[in-house]
Amino acid sequence: MPEGKRRYKATINGESYTIVGPKSQEHMKTVAETVDEQLVQLKQLTKGLSSEKQAILLAINTVSDQLTMQKELAELKEKMEQLQNE
Template sequence: MENQKNRYKTKIGKKVYTIVGSESDMHMDAVATLVKNEFQSVKEMLPEIDDEQAAMLVAINAVSDQIKLQEKLNEINGETQVKE
């Protein structure tokens, strides 16, 4: 049952998106809220850009944040291995 796919609908900007995945509704609510907030923030900072450009900036920022977090995790894991 763990791999059961759920359909989750959310509106971001002017479009409704259906997200398919095995995560809980609570998880998808958190993801959707974060993306909506980031999208709105980009649109407020750069009102002249269209929704597609805003979405691309949100994606770029998300990947950048993911890389930074992975680097921190690698650093922490490296420090742990040195201590062992």
């Protein structure tokens, strides 16, 4: 395995996954638990949808949240630069 990569075994939606990445075990555990929790919530809200469609909805929600946070971060950086230039 490449240097700096770690393996983490997780159970998400009743399935076992091996996650490989540079983040800490605690980070990967938190990510896996969050995904599992969000899938449980989606299952309750979208009964009758396939697991694949639920996963797509989770991905859409996640990317939407990411884009919102990136926009907020960019706005905060801009405000900080403005304050520093005053």
